[in-house]
Amino acid sequence: MSKRLLKSGMIVSAMTLVSRVLGLVRDVVVANLMGAGASADVFFFANKIPNFLRRLFAEGAFSQAFVPVLTEYHASGDKDKTRELIAKASGTLGVIVTIVTLLGILGSSVVTALFGFGWFLDWLNDGPAAPKFELASLMLKITFPYLWFITFVALSGAILNTLGKFAVSSFTPVFLNVMIIGSAWFISPNLAQPEIGLAIGVFLGGFVQFAFQIPFLIKEGVLVKPKWGWRDPGVTKIRTLMIPALFGVSVSQINLLFDTFIASFLATGSISWLYYSDRLLEFPLGLFGIAIATVILPALSRKHVDAHSEGFAHTMDWGVRMVILLGLPAMLGLMVLAKPMLMVLFMRGEFTPHDVEQASLSLLAYASGLLNFMLIKVLAPAITRVKTLRHR
Template identity: 55%
Template sequence: MTMISRIMGFVRDMLFANIFGVNAATDAFFVAFRIPNFLRRLFMEGAFAQAFVPALSDYNEKGSKEALQLFIDRTAGTLAILLLLFTLAGVIAAPLLIMLFAPGFLWEGGQYELAVQMLRITFPYLFFVTLVAFAGAILNARGKFAIPALTPVFLNICMIGAAIWISPLMAQPIMALAWGVFGAGVVQLLFQIPALMQLGLLPRPRWGYQDPAVKRMLKQMLPAIFGVSVVQVNLLFGTLVASFLTSGSISWLYYSDRLVEFPLGILGVALATVILPRLSEHHAADDTLAFSKALDWGLKLVLLIGLPATLGLTLLAEPLLSTLFQYNEFGSDDVRMAGKSLMAYALGLLAFMLIKILVPGFTSRQDTQTPMRFGMHSIVANIVLSLLLAFPFAHAGIALATTLSAYLNALLLLFRLLKTRIYRPCEQWLFYILRIVAANAIMSAFLYYFVDVTLWLDWSASQRGLHLGMTIGLAILIYSSALVLLGIRPRHIGLHKSVTT
């Protein structure tokens, strides 16, 4: 289901590149979209789930169904009221938010005003999508992963519909995309309701801020934001710095980020979504061995797929961008410029995935302070590196700063889990790593020596698509064959019944 959502996201972005190209108006939209979308990632894939799911697991393990329903009802009512107030404040403060997150727009008056108008339309998306996150967390905690994973498809469908049918009717076509975002929030929330009714857990909202469990969960959300969503915070800061660079920089970073998000969403986010309830259950049951084995399984799977995805995206940066986006308004110069930032982002893909697995090792134990502390280190490092690298390397320097700060965060998290013996690696990790590295070296040699990037820009769309499909297919075949020849088998990943059932 996650893969369906990500593929639809690619279709959406290909359409945007085709219809709107890269210009000041698209930069304005991507800022107006990135602010609520950043908050969506914070809540849907981050802070809310990390704070809510462990509390929900405790009720499932130790409490009655009536206590569980009361906790859900009070959380729903409290969250809805707080969100409504926050959303109204965001709409009113839209000019200040654009000034804060894209101060470079102030020198382009029309671009600044356009971004403010679109943000006032897109910001209410946060209200709906956080309630969607709430509903999805309930479903995930009950082992129902398909509906929450499929829900983001409706964002893509609504935005595609707006681009095709609404934008030609508007004086400023790009405004249609903002209305598409707003409509998607409503549709996504309605899509969750039947699944909740089927479980008998449809919330009956009540104000419950004084409830100790609700208050504790809300307090844990703030540190969880800085723990699990550091990469998103860093990306948003990168947008701020890019607003001072040449026109198109924000769009190039956006398209680069979207390509990195594809493997990150399919494996990183999906695996984190699955592993968090399992880790919470093992912690609630005080099963430290199963807890460590679940982490071991997640880390091995990330290395198995994350490392070749990292190298593949880096070596195929321009061919991928050319095949997916080089149509009409998106030219070869845009491919080259976006390719630079894609290579820089792609090098950090493995770190982005590791963070998705390592943070639940803390938050599932209701420890949100440690990831927050390390996350703050990463944010400070990103700010310093972005300012140092942005002007000599332009937008690619911003992407590289995000990558380097992500590795810092991942290493700090891993070392703490090892030091406290929360995570105890299974045997033969060294041999596993050596085999994975050898298989990736073989695959990378093929991509480096047999892919001529200069030819790609001159081919037709069909030629690019055919060659890209063949190249990726051969790379997967070479990597898979190398794994088998080097002796990697499913048992080496550490598949464990407590993880997979």
């Protein structure tokens, strides 16, 4: 079992590494184009809101609740029943996320006021940050549809992971990075407001990721017509399991969003400094923490379906040991090398030495929690899986 998990983990880590490296290239391109100025602040704000909802619901709580239930259905050997669960889960989720997306687009000014309250106050009082509020409201209309696409990307990825096809979902984020880089090079230079081009890149990235996974769903025979199924037993179980999972994934995400809320009251560049430092934190978190969590969740689900408590404990022990083995050196490395890494990666173009200094301080604070963030990624699915037994 450990060898199989290690092999799956290496596949996910390899694909994630490609995506994360390309993500760093994307951030270098954006830093060179906009640095940490007002335009960068607004773009990162407009990109963070749909990503917050994605991580909170789609890739976070929903996946943790959906995979155990799907694994249970899949283990029964009844393909029609499994396809029916996928149809009703996707249909129910689709209706909800469509409503949320439309509300986000139509109410972009309200969303901006809620999470960028400092900009909103300046807009009310005709202060210096008033243009940020207006631009952020406009850009949210472009970036919010990304939530719709990425929700189904997360759903498709959860299905493929359950079937053991880890490489597809791990490689998918590459296309988002490619679209943003392409937009920075070919669209932004032709616009009066270059940040609008980056927002278009986010929209295109969501669409391409969604389209990329469809052939693999067809190949596995799990591309089904969505159905509304709010009261379906399987969907009900998923909804019930999402509640504890929400608490597990929401802490770090709400903290990051609260950081943005506070930063909207601070000097121009504050949101950008937080973004760049968070991106360096996400590199080891995705490469190790999320990769390990991705491969052990289906394994944990199979163990509980088979009532194999010893195997469940062994899998959890392996996951925690791997997190500590890889996470502790990564945490120390980020703390010691915060400033040099920021200088090497970003200090060019519009990104100044002052930006490096400010971003290094936030990276130092973020890095101190890396090991705990990684452990949450591994432990939260186990808690969700144990919770499943109570709802059989």
